[in-house]
Amino acid sequence: MISRSQVVQTARSIAAIQGEDGGVPWPEGHVDAWNHIECLMAMSVAGLGAEVRKGYEWLEHHQRTDGSWASKILDGRAVEANGESNHAAYIAVGVWHELLVTKDEAFAGRMWPVVKKALDYVVGLQTPRGEIVWERDAVGRASDYALLTGSSSIHQGLRCGVLLADHLGDPQPHWELAADRLAHVIMAHPEAFADKSRFSMDWYYPVLGGAVRGPDAFELLHREWATFVVPGLGIRCVSDQPWVTGAETCELVLALDALGDRAQAERLFDDMQHLRHDDGSYWTGWQFANRKHFPHERSGYTAAAVVLAADALSGLTPAAGIFRAAAAPSVIPADPEACGCTPARA
Template sequence: MISREEVVRTAGSIAAMQQDDGGVPWPEGHVDAWNHIECLMAMSVAGLAEPVRRGYEWLARNQRADGSWPMKLVDGVPVEPGGETNHAAYIAAGVWHHHLVTGDRARTEESWPMVKAALDYVVGLQTERGEIVWERDAQGRASAYALLTGCSSIHQGLRCGVLLADHLGDPQPHWELAADRLAHVLSAHPEAFADKSRYSMDWYYPVLGGAVRGRQAFELLEREWSTFVVPGLGIRCVSDQPWVTGAETCELVLALDALGDRDRALKLFSDMQHLRHEDGSYWTGWQFANRKHFPHERSGYTAAAVILAADALLQLSPGSGLFRDIAGTSVFDPEVCGCAAGTGSRLPEGL
């Protein structure tokens, strides 16, 4: 386990990466909204208010009229202009987390229009069955398929958005319905998603995002535990490579913590600390066959995942329960999605 002081040091390593315009980039230089928001959440835990403020200003400046963000920006210029739905949805998780940590209602109210636009963009790309396609391209065309990891993260964003809406007295029942439908598809319709099963994220993200909990969640994690978990090192990013990654390991820690499986969460968190650098940053991964860091970089999103996992385990901030508390409670009627009739997915009119 790491200390509060070490968490602050790790947050400082993220702040050191922040660009002049407020964006928090990947090691290769581009910024995307999802990883940027995760880094802001981590810095919020550590109390780094000024970098967080600048980061949310970056999001406000770069949000488009339809509520989305460009998939990748370099120096503030879109280089991949499509709008990913999971990027847009994560703003709700970030703003709700910031509210929990700081209690700053004025800042939350200021961010509310940004959240509303983003989540309305997201639910506008939900199919008849309930999955949400992964992007709308630069020409305005909706993608033909959905991603399980992305939809699991979207589920969390929608649940956080509902909590925000209720807290601010501006209920958005269509978001709650969208989350219920999405949770059903995530738990009951694996055929709805493109096959990315070699990636560990597709294994644990339905639990992390709150769509699958209870006995079904434990059974899901047990199914591929030996495939992805490397004792003493962390978890693999992909099933067929001797490569463990810190961000994925810490996300699994968060999923386990959300289930109350604290012993395994603590063990995995301890196991991945071999990736910690002396300056508080974290190597992205470790290729354990060649015994080399791979890729040879220390990434902000890895440091952010470490901080969020440490917060969940140590309860360092009022936002430490974010991942535990976002599971839905309502039950979606399978008849509505066509389970009984075996109907497939169909894009909404106009997409």
């Protein structure tokens, strides 16, 4: 494990790359809403309140009228104008997380219209079967396919949105219905999603996002454990390359913690600490055949995943259990015959 002071140091490494406009960029320089929000959550764990609120102002400023964000924003301009559904959904996770950490009701009330527009954009992309397609393109056309990792993250966003809506006294039952139907298709219909099975995220994200829990989740993780986990180093980003990545390893840590498997979670978290830099930042990954960092960069999103995993394992904030709480209700059937519902909202 890393200490509280090391957690703060890592969060400050994220603040160090935050732009003057509040955006937290990828190493390449662009900002996307999902990774940006994850970085804000990590800085909130460390108490960097001013930086976090500046980041939420960035989100308010760049949200479009349909509730989405451009998928890549560089120097304040959209360089890829499609709107990804999982990017939009993650604002609910971020705002709920910030409310849990700070108890700031005024902040939650101010951000509520942003969350509401974003999640309505998301459920507008749900198919009759229940999956949520991954984007609208630059002219507003919905994609014809869904991604398992993205839909799993959306599931968590919808669950957090329902909790936030109920807390603020503005229930959104169509979000809950959308989340239930999405959880069903994630559990029972792998054919609903494009095949990205070489990526480790497609392996563990159904657990991380809460759609699959209990014995089914343990069985799912056991099935590909040997494919992706490299003892002593972390987990592979993709199954066919000798490359472990810190963000994916820490997300698996969060998934294992959500299942109550603390021993495995702590072991994996310790294994990936070889990626820590002296300034508290983290290398994105390690190519263990060539024994080189790959890519040769330290990324804010990797540091953010480390901080969130440390919070889950050590209980540093009242939001430490936010990934545990994403679980779908146990009443959802895994029966394939239950599909074919009309969309939650037209």
